[in-house]
Amino acid sequence: MSGKIERMRTLPLGIVVRRLPGVTRWAKWSWKAVSVLPGAGPADWQVLRKEGDAVEYHAATVTLELHRTDTEAYLTGLSEKIPSIFVILRQEPANGDDIAVEVLLATASPYEAQDYADSGEDIVEKVAMPSGLIAWIKEFIDEHHEPEEFVKRRRDRVAVELVEDGVGDPRIPQLTDVYRSPKSAKLERLH
Numbered sequence: 001m002s003g004k005i006e007r008m009r010t011l012p013l014g015i016v017v018r019r020l021p022g023v024t025r026w027a028k029w030s031w032k033a034v035s036v037l038p039g040a041g042p043a044d045w046q047v048l049r050k051e052g053d054a055v056e057y058h059a060a061t062v063t064l065e066l067h068r069t070d071t072e073a074y075l076t077g078l079s080e081k082i083p084s085i086f087v088i089l090r091q092e093p094a095n096g097d098d099i100a101v102e103v104l105l106a107t108a109s110p111y112e113a114q115d116y117a118d119s120g121e122d123i124v125e126k127v128a129m130p131s132g133l134i135a136w137i138k139e140f141i142d143e144h145h146e147p148e149e150f151v152k153r154r155r156d157r158v159a160v161e162l163v164e165d166g167v168g169d170p171r172i173p174q175l176t177d178v179y180r181s182p183k184s185a186k187l188e189r190l191h
Helices: 068-078 110-119 131-144 182-190
Strands: 008-021 029-038 046-051 054-067 084-091 101-107 122-128
Touching: 008 084, 008 101, 008 131, 029 054, 029 084, 029 101, 029 122, 029 131, 054 068, 054 101, 068 110, 068 131, 084 110, 101 110, 110 122
Parallel strands: none
Antiparallel strands: 008 029, 008 054, 046 054, 084 101, 084 122
16 A cells, blocks of 8 residues: 555445334334445435335445544454444435435444434444455454553552541641531530
């Protein structure tokens, strides 16, 4: 790469979304991201397969971005039992074709996916990564990952025996313990 540091790597990623009939009367359709197509061309809700009421669409092609500063997150994602891409979908009002979701993005970072899940406004789906995509991400990690060195924090050596508990603020002159009850102080003045 002629000495230039690659900061980011991108790949077009097709998102396959399955539409099933809703299970309640309030939701006409149920939407779920079911697979990804690495290197896919552009698409706009192209029907891939129909079986009864179930329809699978190549909903969109988004750009999967890998950043060299996020390799720790990608390692966490690849270390799962089933390495996954996270697809973020957003509910929209249905158009004339009954399509009620928009594909926002796909990410290999479980940390970024968690941020979207925390908002509660988006649908976050885990989709198993094809083996070629795992290898592509692993290659990027191998090139850019720099493990952070663990540095144990040391406590300051403070002489705790010099502190006089119960005396209060040393800037204020006091004759006795500041924690005495107010009633006893009032009785002492009366006697």
